[in-house]
Every structure is written in structure tokens, then in C-alpha cells.
Amino acid sequence: MPDNTDQGKPAGYRAGPTMDRDQFAEQVRSSFRVFWGIAVGIVGEPSLAEDVVQEATVVAMGKLGQFREGTSFTAWMGKVVRYVALNHARKERKRRPSPVDPETLDGLGAMAREMEPAGGAPFDARVTAALKEVNEVARTCLLLRTIERMGYAEIAELLGIPPGTAMSHVHRTRKFLRDRLASMAPEGRQGIE
Known part of the structure; x- marks a missing residue:
């Protein structure tokens, strides 16, 4: 008699985990910076981003049976991180009238310096602002592209947006930052150092 226990379940549903806890932990460790980049891009606060990734890890462990073997773990887990981060951001907006607290990204420069490859220029206070x-x-698109050096297709898959949209976000955000930083430059100085 055939096993029909998975009939009526969503596509990609698996009755049991497709990897053990050690494999799961290794996958999370190897892509932690990507997950952190997604979280900080959404919640805007480095310390909260770490909490979001930890919470998403717990959520993902509970849903590990839904992970489809042969697909990208980073993309699957990235979506879990995204949803958890969006939930945190929604809760935060309800508690606070302003969408982004002016103090939220102050620690981003320090985290970026730790994550920046040798010889890379860290974020300064103007970039953070x-x-x-x-x-x-x-x-999030900009951070994943510049810090993680991810391709647009990877960013799109992680965030659930078309690749062209990811590319557009990166382009427009870079232009905005260029213009904004130029306007913040001390008098008598042209451009960005």
C-alpha cells in the first residue's frame, strides 16, 4: 500500500527534516552575514538584527521539514529571516511614532568595519546617517550587494523581488547616497572623501 501521508500538502512539503541539526547549524553559520545583512536592512539596528537572525533560526528549525532538498538553503532561510525581521519592524513601528529611530543605525559603522574586507573603506557617520x-x-539590497558582494539574482531570490528591481534599488540608493553625502560635505570641499 503506497504512503499517501503527504497528499494534500503544499508543494515542497516533506514529512521529516531534510538535514540534521549539525548540518542546519553549519548552513546557518556559513551564511550568517547574509542573514544579518537582510535583518539589518529591514530593522535598521545591528543589535536587533542579531536577535532577528537568532529568532529566525529557531523558527526555521521548526519548519525544517518544509525545506526542499536540492534548493538553496540560503534563499530559504533568507526568506524566514525576512519575515521575522518584517514582523519586528511592524511591532517597532506600532510602539514608536517615527518609522526609523535616529539612533538605530549608529552601530552599523562598527559592524561594517568588522565585516569589511581588508583595505575596504568602512562606513562613517555620514553614510550611516x-x-x-x-x-x-x-x-537591504544595497547592503547585500556592497558588503556581501551578492549578485542581483541572489538578492532577488532572498528578498522575493525581481532581479531588475534589486538592481534598480541598488542603483537608486547609491545615487541617493552620493547626492546626500555630497550635500553633507563640509563647506569648501567637493564630493565625498
Whole structure:
């Protein structure tokens, strides 16, 4: 008699986990910076982003049976991180009248310096301030592209948007930052250092 226990379940549903806890932990560790980039792009606060990734890890462990073997773990887990981060952002907006607290990204520069490859220029206070003015999806696209050096197709898959939209967000956000930073430059100085 055939096993019909999965009939009527959503596509991709698996009755049991497709990887064990050790494999899961290794996958999370290997892509942590990507998950952190998604979370900080949405919630805007580095310390909260770490909490979001931890919470998403717990949620994903509970849903591990839904992960389809042969697909990208980073993309699947990235979606879980995104949903958890969006829930945190919604809760935060309800508690606070302003959409982004002016203090939220102050720690971003320090985190970026830790994550920046040797010889890379870290974010300074002006960049952090300008990033506060960008919406969360655009900020996430830019951070994943510049810090993680991800391709547009990867960003699109992680965020559930078309690749052209990811490319557009990165382009427009870079232009906004260029213009905004130029306007923040000390008098008598042209451009950005």
C-alpha cells in the first residue's frame, strides 16, 4: 500500500527534516552575514538584527521539514529571516511614532568595519546617517550587494523581488547616497572623501 501521508500538502512539503541539526547549524553559520545583512536592512539596528537572525533560526528549525532538498538553503532561510525581521519592524513601528529611530543605525559603522574586507573603506557617520533615510528594501539590497558582494539574482531570490528591481534599488540608493553625502560635505570641499 503506497504512503499517501503527504497528499494534500503544499508543494515542497516533506514529512521529516531534510538535514540534521549539525548540518542546519553549519548552513546557518556559513551564511550568517547574509542573514544579518537582510535583518539589518529591514530593522535598521545591528543589535536587533542579531536577535532577528537568532529568532529566525529557531523558527526555521521548526519548519525544517518544509525545506526542499536540492534548493538553496540560503534563499530559504533568507526568506524566514525576512519575515521575522518584517514582523519586528511592524511591532517597532506600532510602539514608536517615527518609522526609523535616529539612533538605530549608529552601530552599523562598527559592524561594517568588522565585516569589511581588508583595505575596504568602512562606513562613517555620514553614510550611516544617510542610510537611515532609505527604505528597508532598498537598504537591504544595497547592503547585500556592497558588503556581501551578492549578485542581483541572489538578492532577488532572498528578498522575493525581481532581479531588475534589486538592481534598480541598488542603483537608486547609491545615487541617493552620493547626492546626500555630497550635500553633507563640509563647506569648501567637493564630493565625498
